[in-house]
Amino acid sequence: MRLGMMLGYSGGFMQAVEEVVAGEAAGLDLAVVPEAYSFDAVSQLGFVAARTSSIQLMSGIMQLYTRTPSLLAMTAAGLDYVSGGRFWLGLGASGPQVIEGFHGVPYDAPVGRMREVVDICRLVWRREPSVYAGKYYRLPLPDGQGTGLGKPLKMINHPVRPRVPIVIAAIGPRNVAQAAEIAEGWQPLFFIPELAGQVWGESLARGEARRDPELGPLDVSVSVPFAITDDPEPLLERHRAMLALYIGGMGARGRNFSNDLVRRYGYEREASLIQDLFLGGRRAEAAAAVPSALIRDTSLVGPLDHIERRLAAYAAAGVTTLLAAPLASSADERLAALGTLRALTERVAVPQN
Numbered sequence: 001m002r003l004g005m006m007l008g009y010s011g012g013f014m015q016a017v018e019e020v021v022a023g024e025a026a027g028l029d030l031a032v033v034p035e036a037y038s039f040d041a042v043s044q045l046g047f048v049a050a051r052t053s054s055i056q057l058m059s060g061i062m063q064l065y066t067r068t069p070s071l072l073a074m075t076a077a078g079l080d081y082v083s084g085g086r087f088w089l090g091l092g093a094s095g096p097q098v099i100e101g102f103h104g105v106p107y108d109a110p111v112g113r114m115r116e117v118v119d120i121c122r123l124v125w126r127r128e129p130s131v132y133a134g135k136y137y138r139l140p141l142p143d144g145q146g147t148g149l150g151k152p153l154k155m156i157n158h159p160v161r162p163r164v165p166i167v168i169a170a171i172g173p174r175n176v177a178q179a180a181e182i183a184e185g186w187q188p189l190f191f192i193p194e195l196a197g198q199v200w201g202e203s204l205a206r207g208e209a210r211r212d213p214e215l216g217p218l219d220v221s222v223s224v225p226f227a228i229t230d231d232p233e234p235l236l237e238r239h240r241a242m243l244a245l246y247i248g249g250m251g252a253r254g255r256n257f258s259n260d261l262v263r264r265y266g267y268e269r270e271a272s273l274i275q276d277l278f279l280g281g282r283r284a285e286a287a288a289a290v291p292s293a294l295i296r297d298t299s300l301v302g303p304l305d306h307i308e309r310r311l312a313a314y315a316a317a318g319v320t321t322l323l324a325a326p327l328a329s330s331a332d333e334r335l336a337a338l339g340t341l342r343a344l345t346e347r348v349a350v351p352q353n
Contacts, residue, residue: 004030092169180207193317248278
């Protein structure tokens with residue numbers, strides 16, 4: 001099981017990079033730089049690439065609608081180049097609030113667009129002429145659109161690799177099936193190993209049945225807050241607040257993907273209540289309404305024997321990459337915690353697909 005860490009959205013970037021450098025020396029496998037509506041991930045990934053030499057790097061995630069497919073391919077190839085072939089392209093659709101509210105771009109056809117974006121990225125990385133006739137993207141622009149002067153071009157530089165690994169963040173049934181079919185990796189949200197098969201098993205099986213063997217086994221990367229402690233409740237308060245934000249506020253009524261996921265886990269009544277409270281401005285009450293079981297089951301916090309059992313459960317559910325967010329207060333404590341977790345993950349047998 002690979003072990004990675006997710007850098008924060010805001011503040012403390014330089015300190016986080018120092019922790020990545022120290023983590024690389026301690027055997028950390030992967031560092032993930034997010035991109036929501038904060039600083040861009042690309043500039044920060046370039047900085048991390050310059051400060052490291054062996055750790056793999058990933059965007060977590062670049063949003064589908066904010067760059068053209070060819071620019072996504074160029075950017076991924078550039079990051080793969082400056083990192084010496086260590087980059088993984090994390091892609092996701094985000095949601096209407098961010099895409100339409102922050103970027104001013106219509107949020108439409110996320111499943112269809114994702115497939116075409118992946119196709120075009122791989123075409124560019126193979127240095128083939130930019131000829132693509134999709135439903136959503138046409139290269140070059142067809143007659144009647146633009147000036148009519150577009151030419152099929154191919155990337156000037158030779159990429160380090162003809163195929164940069166792609167990880168797709170997805171939680172909906174169609175999106176998950178497509179990720180299992182076309183991507184090297186899949187990143188779900190709020191993963192509960194005991195319920196993963198019930199919620200995503202059919203979608204994963206459908207996608208993997210159409211998967212090209214050349215892609216290799218599907219990498220499943222899961223983010224979790226992490227701490228070894230005999231008193232988990234105080235440390236889990238931040239996770240409680242984040243769950244309330246996503247379930248209650250990350251989307252409108254009827255268009256909140258995290259809320260939909262929690263309902264599929266069996267928390268229909270709780271999901272409605274959290275959303276009502278959060279959208280009504282009663283955020284503390286929304287956080288208090290998050291079920292304790294949901295908080296516990298989507299985290300990796302507790303005594304050592306609890307952590308060992310949970311790691312075994314993740315492995316049994318097919319998780320191959322664990323993105324841990326240590327909850328310790330100091331850099332030294334976080335690094336020590338990751339070292340302990342590294343040793344634990346090395347003892348966990350991950351089932352092979």
